[in-house]
Amino acid sequence: MIRKVILCMLIGLAFPAGALKAGGDSAALQELNELSDTVFQLTRQAQYEEAVQILHYFEDRLKAAEHGGAEDVMTGAQIRQVDLGYRDVLKSLESEGTEQKDKLKAAAQFRMLMDAIESDHDPLWGSLKKPIMNSFKALKADVQKDDSLTFQEEWNHFLSLYDTIYPSLMIDVSPKQLKSVSSHIEVVEDGGFQQMTESSKLERLTMLEKDLEDVFNQVEEDDADPSLLWVILTTGSIILSTLTYVGFRKYKAEGDRRRKRENDWPK
Structure with a gap:
């Protein structure tokens, strides 16, 4: 329980509410990309419960972007790809039967997807x-x-x-x-x-x-x-x-x- 409280506090400090709107389109993508990196790093450390919580927060921020005009942040095709990747990594991390190497691969795949969407070069x-x-x-x-x-x-x-x-x-x-x-x-x-x-x-x-x-x-x-x-x-x-x-x-x-x-x- 204490770990969850600390994690929520860290999320609030690292990704303040309203950042998507206040920072503009580039800030929105940067936030989502950084969240995907956090998911990857937590998965790499086998902290799956924490990674899942970050993923749920990612979903909330993505929905916030959609309600605020997601077409200015990502195209419809990109949003569908992100949703597909999000569901895949979430399913992998939540499954007790999935091996660590497969969880790592799913997290890395999701991380690279978000980087490809944000990066204009050097993906x-x-x-x-x-x-x-x-x-x-x-x-x-x-x-x-x-x-x-x-x-x-x-x-x-x-x-x-x-x-x-x-x-x-x-x-x-x-x-x-x-x-x-x-x-x-x-x-x-x-x-x-x-x-x-x-x-x-x-x-x-x-x-x-x-x-x-x-x-x-x-x-x-x-x-x-x-x-x-x-x-x-x-x-x-x-x-x-x-x-x-x-x-x-x-x-x-x-x-x-x-x-x-x-x-x-x-x-």
Whole structure:
């Protein structure tokens, strides 16, 4: 009980009521972004109850922004992405059956999403260029050695990293680029990939590698929070299950539904 009282006092001091309106649009985004960072840091310290309380406060501040004219703070599409990310991390933190590494990944994913919305340049997701692009050197080596088991492990590692930044990419990268990347990923995911010739596999991986290189080249190198990068890399190296792709497909499906609604809306 004492911890809750202290936490509420700290919230009040760090994020005074009315800051969204008083500080303008940039202050609103900054506050929401800082709250997401607080959630991440508390999750990293395994203080899940406190992180959940901050998330509830985040929801209150987001609603305050919506009532005050959220379109001046975030677009409707961004608000839907934030709501989706918020629900995912809240569900993860509140679930006793969710492993710590998965809670960390959800918190990091949410943190990077909010940073992508607030930042005009140097987003946190850009800091994962090196580990993601380095995956292709190992993947191609596995193909040349015809080592399908090691290839699958390295591929799942790549998917885990890409899954972590995918919500952020939906904010900063064009749907056309994401669709191209997704199409290459789906080919590798298909069971027929392993039946391809070595040259065809390498060609497909090279196409995916080039598309991702183009995505990362849109942002400048960023000196990201080393603690965040460490968590993402650690989480990515631990998750060696094809289930990591589920999150990526979920966000892709949400993006496809959003774009369809926007295309169907009367002009």
